[in-house]
Amino acid sequence: MTTPFVHLNDTTLRDGEQAPGVAFSLDEKIAIADALSLAGVPEIEAGTPAMGEEEVEAIRLIAGLKLDSRILAWCRMSEADLQAARFTGAGAVNLSIPMSDGMLAAKLGIDRNEALARIRRLVPMALDSGFEVAVGGEDASRADLDHLARVAETVAQAGAFRLRLADTVGILDPFSTMTMVERVVSASGLAIEFHGHDDLGLATANSLAAVRAGARHISVTVGGIGERAGNAALEEMAVALQRLDGIQTGIAFKQLTPLAERVARASGRPVPAGKAIVGSDVFTHESGIHVAALLKERSTYEGLDPGLLGRRHKIVVGKHSGRASLENVLEARGHKLEPAVVPLLTMLVRHQATIMKAPVEPDDLEQLLIEAMAFLDLEVEAATPPPVH
Ligand SMILES: CC(=O)SCCNC(=O)CCNC(=O)[C@H](O)C(C)(C)COP(=O)(O)OP(=O)(O)OC[C@H]1O[C@@H](n2cnc3c(N)ncnc32)[C@H](O)[C@@H]1OP(=O)(O)O
Numbered sequence: 001m002t003t004p005f006v007h008l009n010d011t012t013l014r015d016g017e018q019a020p021g022v023a024f025s026l027d028e029k030i031a032i033a034d035a036l037s038l039a040g041v042p043e044i045e046a047g048t049p050a051m052g053e054e055e056v057e058a059i060r061l062i063a064g065l066k067l068d069s070r071i072l073a074w075c076r077m078s079e080a081d082l083q084a085a086r087f088t089g090a091g092a093v094n095l096s097i098p099m100s101d102g103m104l105a106a107k108l109g110i111d112r113n114e115a116l117a118r119i120r121r122l123v124p125m126a127l128d129s130g131f132e133v134a135v136g137g138e139d140a141s142r143a144d145l146d147h148l149a150r151v152a153e154t155v156a157q158a159g160a161f162r163l164r165l166a167d168t169v170g171i172l173d174p175f176s177t178m179t180m181v182e183r184v185v186s187a188s189g190l191a192i193e194f195h196g197h198d199d200l201g202l203a204t205a206n207s208l209a210a211v212r213a214g215a216r217h218i219s220v221t222v223g224g225i226g227e228r229a230g231n232a233a234l235e236e237m238a239v240a241l242q243r244l245d246g247i248q249t250g251i252a253f254k255q256l257t258p259l260a261e262r263v264a265r266a267s268g269r270p271v272p273a274g275k276a277i278v279g280s281d282v283f284t285h286e287s288g289i290h291v292a293a294l295l296k297e298r299s300t301y302e303g304l305d306p307g308l309l310g311r312r313h314k315i316v317v318g319k320h321s322g323r324a325s326l327e328n329v330l331e332a333r334g335h336k337l338e339p340a341v342v343p344l345l346t347m348l349v350r351h352q353a354t355i356m357k358a359p360v361e362p363d364d365l366e367q368l369l370i371e372a373m374a375f376l377d378l379e380v381e382a383a384t385p386p387p388v389h
């Protein structure tokens with residue numbers, strides 16, 4: 001049996017850059033594309049040629065790197081956008097057209113039949129220009145399911161290799177995502193991509209549901225940056241697919257943290273400390289109950305092995321520390337922790353952590369121990385040194 005594989009299409013350089021205020025320079029775009037490819041991302045949506053010469057040049061330079069990843073240019077389903085894409089050197093285009101009646105009417109003043117006619121006209125035109133062609137179904141989550149099924153048939157007949165179902169305004173949950181994707185997958189043999197938005201904090205969950213419903217391509221961005229609340233995060237999808245469903249994506253997990261930091265610098269959006277997979281604190285433990293158990297058996301409070309990400313777990317002392325935690329740090333520094341001093345030392349630690357709004361560093365903990373012992377008129381004792389082998 002072959003190992004199941006899901007193809008991640010990274011759109012950090014297109015939808016990621018649509019996040020308010022994010023604007024990558026040419027050098028940053030190239031460096032991010034290079035880093036994405038190094039991380040094993042099979043497809044990079046590199047930009048929107050219709051934006052003008054600079055964007056075309058950025059995509060052209062990225063395509064010129066001859067990376068292992070497919071380089072795709074995002075276009076509206078229009079001749080003008082396709083014409084701009086011809087100057088990029090990208091091997092693939094995504095031609096986007098709304099799927100919902102509301103968006104077809106309000107934005108373009110057309111109906112479903114005209115949308116199908118545009119697909120029949122533009123896809124072969126793009127194929128004739130030598131592109132691999134994918135179709136972007138904008139606002140699929142508010143579209144009629146019968147229409148989506150007809151679009152999928154039309155897209156397949158026109159010769160495109162994939163249809164993207166976009167939850168453009170982020171209104172799906174995992175159940176409604178499955179209903180939509182299952183319907184379209186069963187209507188055609190076409191490869192389906194799901195493109196989630198995180199307005200309800202469900203982009204990754206919805207993308208996982210899409211995979212369970214048969215989508216084999218998922219749009220992601222590094223750190224989940226993107227329009228409004230952003231997209232499904234590359235790092236979350238890659239790790240969750242493997243951890244939960246045993247699905248491979250070809251992503252080198254150890255590249256994910258440096259990649260997130262690179263994109264954070266270029267976007268001006270620092271990685272939040274608690275951001276899943278790549279945040280600085282997601283393998284750090286402070287709570288006394290957790291640390292006491294972890295010191296006996298890691299699996300008690302460790303759901304994901306940090307070594308997979310090239311990281312290590314860390315224990316810090318802070319407001320929520322208990323005896324085992326203090327003892328662990330102090331014994332490593334050669335001190336024996338007297339039971340009589342634990343209540344006062346714990347109180348001092350809580351006080352300092354609250355004032356400093358930060359963990360208590362080992363040097364400071366040692367100092368607090370000395371103060372507590374002096375207050376209690378006790379002598380600081382050295383721990384029994386570990387046996388020498
Ligand atoms: C859901 C998404 O993420 S869609 C992708 C969003 N990405 C972007 O907007 C990229 C950045 N955009 C830009 O730089 C500019 O908007 C450009 C260069 C693309 C277009 O700029 P302008 O020509 O000045 O148009 P403007 O931005 O005012 O309006 C967008 C136009 O695209 C049209 N349009 C929108 N979607 C489509 C579509 N799928 N197919 C064809 N035309 C479309 C709109 O109807 C509107 O046309 P109009 O000017 O005739 O009303």
Ligand SMILES: O=C(O)CCC(=O)C(=O)O
Nearest residue numbers: 096136137138139166168
């Ligand atoms: O039509 C597409 O390619 C999807 C565009 C997009 O980013 C979205 O709808 O959220």
